[in-house]
Amino acid sequence: MSTLHAPPRMSAETIPAIDFSQYLYGTRQERADVSRDIHQACRRYGFFYLDQHGIADDLIDNAFDAAREFFDLPLPERIACKAATGLQNRGYQAMFDTQREGEAPDVKESFDMGFPLADDALAALSHLPFYSRNAWPRDPAFRSRVESLYFAMLDCGHQVLRAMADSLGIDTNFFVARCRQPFTNMRLVHYPPQPKAQEEGIGARAHTDKGLITLLLNDANGGLHVESDSGAWIDAPPRPGALIINVGDLLTRWTNGRFRSAVHRVVNASGNERFSIPQFHHLNYFAEVNPSDIPGGGESVYPAITAGEFVSAGFRRDRKSWRT
Template sequence: MAKPGNFTSLPVIDISPLFGDDPDARARVVADLGRTAREIGFLYVTGHGMAPGLFDDLLATAKDFFARPLDEKMQVYIGKSSNHRGYVPTGEEVIYGGVPDQKEAYDLSIDLPADDPDYLAGNPMLGPNQWPALPGFREKVGAYYDGVMSVGRVLLRGFAEALGQDPSLFDSYVTKPPSQLRLVHYPYNEKAPGNALGISPHTDMEVFTLLRVTAPGLEVMNGAGEWIDVPPLDNAFVVNLGDMMEAWTNGEFIATSHRVRKVREERYSFPLFFSVDYHTEVAPLPMFVTGDKPARKPVVAGEHLFQVTAQGFVYLQKRIAEGRLVLPDNASNLHQFGQHARHEAEALAPAR
């Protein structure tokens, strides 16, 4: 795995040339994306072309929803869903260390009809959303989802070029992806335990993430194991690479570990986890496999996503305990990618 540098801030890359027809400008952006993906795995993206009003509407809608009484929000509780959609109350998600994350969320993805064959077959990440009965919620949140997914498809082609490949390299894997949008509310709570993070250290399970936030709190781990602050930048996405991009590149591109510290003010966060189709087998591309760097074991994208998700949500843990849900013995662990995996591998390696 490439080792991330000891960076202290993130680069800002204007991706507007990816939407244009200037080959020289596009080449410069592609080179910047490749260098950042190899050395950091985190960046700010500007020039994305999304209308600011889409984010403004999303934020206003999220504030309205999270301000509602708990019993109203629980009408769309994620535990009522068979495909992981809906409201996530505070304490429902426990990613690492056994301390519940100090946040609430609403999760949605590609909104498929109830007669979708994957949903009818019991796919745990595909199907219809649970929509709150709030006027305009579905329309405004759905419009933002469509907009950010369009940006993600363009960015995916830029990363393909950054690997020296045709921009269409990954296109065929993005036909019905379970790309999840989360509306996340971090309430300020001065009485929260000192070790209670907004969200615990992790890598994202998908290809990459496009994030908009309203306040500081996000931190990313550099190569020295230090936590670096990632403050919001006006009208910019924070983009970080996920597990599937690291798997495809055999560690050439980095899935960088990150967390949200105990927040110092109320904070809203909107990550779009850009995924590939559920049944996609993600194996290292041949150009990244050498005698010194053997191929990692292939990963089925959707299975990895669901197996890690199931280990972090209380309602899914209950289903496992009751025998209603069974994970394979070799289920994906929470830290097989990113710096956690690298540090563990270094600790186990024989001394030289």
């Protein structure tokens, strides 16, 4: 896995685009062809654009409107939406909270919602990180718009995971079956214009995502950069109508390094406020991630781990609020 450094130059490469409609609605051969293309993109780049993903435009537009309205609220109203318990990725996350010790903070603020659980399931899991009630602002329309996109993206992500499983020659539902009662979260992110000196922090520092996969929606402002295998940044500008999919650390471990969890960053040099909506797909907290479960990867180079413990350790490293 790449180290979290800052490659010094930009690459002329582009990340691939894949038409997902042929997997959703195509013949067996067309589905196999899409799975093969996803496999190749995950091996080389760890990122790809997903065209024709099936999520309605109005769901996306409504959620971006909700994000802009939320971050226009007075700060006390945003803070009132913080999670009621610690060690959560729900509710409001303040500007500069994402920061590794000794490094500049990320210049962003966010709002997260997680998978809503029934009362009995929540009672059984609430002692763990990530499992709590969602913390909503007073406007009920906000919740409706955000939840509608959350579930549409959740369904799309499950289809992508099925295509990935097909590409690895394992049961189609291998990953999805382990996503019951997940700690999957969707995040509305606000990036103010980039500070003139990058030493003061950038939108999102160079990092890898911790979970299985991430589905990402961006507004019209660019700034996402993906590290290539040669150590340069690949620009990943917004592509109208497309999602961006990237591999997370858990999937890299599970595939024994075959799928690449690529280092990426956000530099909002547009001069505008920038908004994005990623959904981070996670497993059940207790799911075991063991490379030996997936044939064809050779001798395991990663030990078996528990998904929730691995991801929560990453949060403790990366967030001031989790460390304190």
